[in-house]
Every structure is written in structure tokens, then in C-alpha cells.
Amino acid sequence: MSIWNYFWFDRQDPLPMAVCRICVGVLLLAMFLALTPNWDRFYAADGMLQLDDAQLYAGQYVDWYSLLHWTEGVVPVRAWWYVGIAASVGLILGWQTRIMTVALFALMTSLINRNSWIVNGEDLVLRMILFHGMFSPWGMRLSIDARRRKDQARPLPLVWAWRAMQINFLLIYAISLPYKFAQEPAWWTGDAMHWTIASDMWWEKGRMPWITLACDGWIRRAMTWGTVIVEGLAPFLVWFRLTRVPMALSIMALHVGIAFCIPGVTLFTLSMVAGAALFLPAEFYQCCAARAPK
Amino acid sequence: MTHPKTIPPADTERLPSRGWRVVLSLFILLNIATVQYMNLPRDLTAKKQAEWTSKWDPMMKYRLSVVNWRWQQYAHLAGLDNVWQMFGKQSYFNWRYDIRGVYGSGEAARTVLLPLPGQSERTLAQRYLVDFRERKFELNIYRSDFARKAYMRYLARQHPVHEGLPLTEIRWKVVFQNILPPKEAVKQQKLVSDEWHEIDYGRYNPTQEVPR
Numbered sequence: 001m002s003i004w005n006y007f008w009f010d011r012q013d014p015l016p017m018a019v020c021r022i023c024v025g026v027l028l029l030a031m032f033l034a035l036t037p038n039w040d041r042f043y044a045a046d047g048m049l050q051l052d053d054a055q056l057y058a059g060q061y062v063d064w065y066s067l068l069h070w071t072e073g074v075v076p077v078r079a080w081w082y083v084g085i086a087a088s089v090g091l092i093l094g095w096q097t098r099i100m101t102v103a104l105f106a107l108m109t110s111l112i113n114r115n116s117w118i119v120n121g122e123d124l125v126l127r128m129i130l131f132h133g134m135f136s137p138w139g140m141r142l143s144i145d146a147r148r149r150k151d152q153a154r155p156l157p158l159v160w161a162w163r164a165m166q167i168n169f170l171l172i173y174a175i176s177l178p179y180k181f182a183q184e185p186a187w188w189t190g191d192a193m194h195w196t197i198a199s200d201m202w203w204e205k206g207r208m209p210w211i212t213l214a215c216d217g218w219i220r221r222a223m224t225w226g227t228v229i230v231e232g233l234a235p236f237l238v239w240f241r242l243t244r245v246p247m248a249l250s251i252m253a254l255h256v257g258i259a260f261c262i263p264g265v266t267l268f269t270l271s272m273v274a275g276a277a278l279f280l281p282a283e284f285y286q287c288c289a290a291r292a293p294k
Numbered sequence: 295m296t297h298p299k300t301i302p303p304a305d306t307e308r309l310p311s312r313g314w315r316v317v318l319s320l321f322i323l324l325n326i327a328t329v330q331y332m333n334l335p336r337d338l339t340a341k342k343q344a345e346w347t348s349k350w351d352p353m354m355k356y357r358l359s360v361v362n363w364r365w366q367q368y369a370h371l372a373g374l375d376n377v378w379q380m381f382g383k384q385s386y387f388n389w390r391y392d393i394r395g396v397y398g399s400g401e402a403a404r405t406v407l408l409p410l411p412g413q414s415e416r417t418l419a420q421r422y423l424v425d426f427r428e429r430k431f432e433l434n435i436y437r438s439d440f441a442r443k444a445y446m447r448y449l450a451r452q453h454p455v456h457e458g459l460p461l462t463e464i465r466w467k468v469v470f471q472n473i474l475p476p477k478e479a480v481k482q483q484k485l486v487s488d489e490w491h492e493i494d495y496g497r498y499n500p501t502q503e504v505p506r
Contacts, residue, residue: 046448048444
């Protein structure tokens with residue numbers, strides 16, 4: 001029981017959560033800005049997926065969960081874009097953090113349910129983080145809220161929501177890796193990178209083909225198996241003090257590498273970097289801040 | 295997040311009340327179990343469930359299905375119903391859509407490539423910043439006949455006329471080329487075969503639209 005209490009109900013400095021919050025806010029802001037030209041095309045009632053088509057396509061219950069459905073004809077669909085921008089800025093600054101988090105969670109859920117054709121990985125990862133964020137103390141550091149309330153004098157917050165977010169994040173690897181092995185033999189043979197590099201859906205055409213063609217394919221094998229090793233070890237090694245920082249940095253490096261190589265999944269893979277920020281200890285960030293040029 | 299080497303005894307003054315801990319623990323367990331439940335292989339679990347419940351009385355089966363339904367609703371509402379399969383299945387060919395509008399009829403008919411993100415000139419900014427959902431969109435509607443028809447209706451609304459001629463038909467094709475298997479690719483020092491193939495993937499005639 002004491003292990004359970006220690007793991008879930010300890011009190012710790014929420015600085016890593018605050019860093020994660022800022023990263024999530026920046027990614028959401030980038031996403032809303034990138035959606036600007038396509039907002040009406042994706043989400044308007046007469047857009048690519050008409051409102052009545054959306055019900056037929058995804059089943060009737062989805063529209064219960066979408067603000068865009070309930071406010072159709074009352075609130076212009078473009079207004080939700082402004083809400084998204086404002087709430088993302090609020091989340092970055094840590095102003096009314098809890099309200100901003102709830103607003104963004106409701107908005108993300110609404111967008112996902114409004115048009116499931118265009119749902120990307122980042123929508124799902126960011127919504128998962130926002131869900132746990134609604135219960136977490138991630139506005140207690142690096143925020144306007146903290147300055148206004150002088151949070152430094154308050155007791156440290158409970159870690160349970162932070163832990164839940166961490167576990168949910170690690171489950172992404174723990175679940176996807178067996179699926180990879182079960183569905184795609186190329187993950188065993190080390191050839192998965194070949195199909196990704198050759199696919200113009202994910203990879204930019206003609207970019208760095210030597211990764212798979214040179215050295216008799218050993219570079220792609222090393223990259224494929226390297227990905228498998230990082231994803232396979234992450235759910236275990238991030239919990240030990242000795243391996244936590246190198247493992248979290250490895251996850252970040254892996255996803256930054258993917259963001260660089262595969263433009264179609266940049267926001268998704270950077271949202272995984274935001275999730276990995278939860279595992280770096282507060283001391284790590286304080287040390288980085290101390291060493292940063294003034 | 296500096297952890298001591300041994301687990302310290304629980305500091306009861308710093309802990310929430312027992313009641314709160316029970317509530318929070320149940321909530322935590324519910325969420326972790328939900329994520330795992332939603333990610334069970336559906337075919338396997340449906341088969342196993344059918345085996346286990348084959349001798350149950352109908353009322354018990356009904357109650358189980360209600361619990362199952364409620365649980366899925368909760369997962370959907372909380373956003374915990376995602377199936378995590380990052381790059382689980384790789385594509386063995388490159389493909390793109392070729393969507394054209396036929397304007398006018400008879401000898402005056404003209405076939406025009408519709409100016410869509412996946413089949414028109416894009417600037418660097420559009421390609422890297424704006425089009426980040428296009429490929430996933432194309433992938434998602436690939437398998438759904440309903441989705442493609444709904445999208446063609448949208449295209450018909452967006453591009454009803456070209457140079458004074460009314461839209462009479464939308465023709466949708468998939469154009470693809472095979473990706474060479476790894477050994478062959480290394481041998482030939484290229485990634486894809488030279489041949490392109492195409493298959494007819496649907497037609498839509500806005501003038502024959504049936505009211506829904």
C-alpha cells in the first residue's frame with residue numbers, strides 16, 4: 001500500500017508538467033494556425049463532410065460530443081478557431097490554466113468528432129494529454145496563475161494526474177510495438193524503414209534514398225531496430241533514476257528525427273516530444289535554465 | 295522527481311484522505327483499464343467473449359453488452375478510445391488520387407483535373423504548413439465508398455462550372471506504382487518500379503443526385 005501511495009499520491013515539483021503544458025500549448029497554437037486556410041473546408045456544415053453526412057458516416061452518437069453540432073446556425077464555425085487560438089495562448093502563458101485546458105479538451109473532442117476523416121495522430125495524443133491535464137497541477141509553475149497566486153508558498157501538488165498522463169503516454173509504445181510486430185514482418189527483419197522511405201505518402205520523394213539503398217541496407221536496419229529498441233525499452237527504463245534522463249532524451253531524439261524526416265507527421269511526433277518532457281526531472285530543467293546564456 | 299533509493303513510509307499528513315485516495319485510485323484504474331481494453335485486438339476478443347458467454351443466460355449477456363457499450367461511450371468521451379498502431383502497417387505501393395471533373399456534354403465536353411491540394415502545384419509553405427492533413431484524409435477515405443461519395447458531392451458544390459460549362463460528372467481514379475522490395479531495391483539502386491497503373495475508383499453525376 002505504501003508503494004501505491006508513494007507512486008500516486010506523493011507531492012512533487014510540477015515543473016516538468018509546466019514544461020509539457022507549454023509545449024502542448026505551442027503545438028496546439030501551431031496546429032490552429034496551420035488549419036487557418038482549411039478551417040471551413042474541414043469543419044463548416046457544408047464543408048467536405050456535411051453535418052448530416054458526418055452522422056451517417058461515423059454513427060449517430062458522435063454528434064452529441066461535438067460543440068460544432070450543437071452550435072450550428074448559432075455560432076459561426078470560424079468562431080471556434082478563435083477560441084482555439086485564444087485558449088492555446090492562454091495555456092502557453094498559464095492564464096486561467098484549468099479553464100483553458102477544459103476548453104481545449106472540449107474543442108479537440110468536438111473537432112475530432114465533427115470530421116473523423118482528417119484526424120491525425122497529434123489530435124489524439126494532444127487530446128489524451130489535455131484529458132489528464134484537466135486534473136493536473138500543470139498551471140502551478142511557469143504561469144501567470146502562479147505569479148498571481150504566489151504558488152511558491154503553497155504545498156507541492158499531488159502527482160496522481162501526472163503519473164496517469166505518464167502511464168498513458170507509455171502505453172502508446174507498449175501497445176503499438178506488439179501491433180507492429182504482429183502486423184508487419186518488416187519490423188522484425190529491419191526493413192520497415194525501407195517502406196517508409198520509399199513511400200511518397202510519408203517521406204519526401206527522392207530525399208536521402210541512401211538510407212535504405214547504401215551499405216546493403218544496414219543503415220535502414222539500424223534505424224528500424226533502433227526505433228524498436230527505444231520504443232520497447234521506454235516503458236520500463238524511464239522509471240529508474242539512473243536511466244530516466246537518457247531514456248527520455250532518446251525518446252525526444254527519436255521523435256525529433258522523425259519530425260525532420262517525415263513532414264506529414266511532424267505535429268504528431270512533436271506531441272510525443274511534449275509527452276516525453278514529463279519524464280525529465282525538475283532538477284534537469286533547473287540545471288538547463290541555470291546554464292542557459294543570460 | 296528525485297526518488298529515494300527505498301520507498302519511504304507513507305506520510306499521512308501529506309496524503310489526501312483515505313476516501314479521496316480510494317476515489318482517485320478507482321478513477322486511475324478505470325482510465326488505465328480503458329486504454330488497454332480499447333486496444334485489445336477486436337477479432338480475438340469478440341471470439342473469446344462469444345466462447346465464454348455461450349452458456350450464459352440471455353439477461354446476463356444483455357447486461358454485459360450494456361456495460362461494454364457504456365464503457366466504450368466513456369472511452370470515447372474521455373478520448374481514451376484511440377487504437378495506438380504507429381506505423382504498424384506499411385504501404386507496399388505509392389498511390390495518389392486523380393480526380394477530374396467532366397464539364398459539358400457531347401462533343402463540347404471537357405475533362406479538367408480539379409485543383410485539389412494533392413494534385414495541383416503547391417508552394418513550399420502550403421506543402422509544409424497547410425497540407426499536413428491531406429495525406430491522412432486521402433488515406434481515411436480510401437476504404438470508404440460512402441466517404442468518397444460524400445466528398446464528390448462536396449467537390450460538385452465547390453466546382454460546379456468551368457469556363458461556362460456545367461459539371462456533368464466527377465471521375466475518380468487511383469494511380470499507383472509498386473515499391474520495390476528491399477533486396478531488389480538495393481540490387482537495382484532505386485526504390486520504385488517505373489510503371490504506373492490506374493484503377494477506376496468511382497464516378498459521380500450531380501445531375502442524377504437522389505435527394506437523401
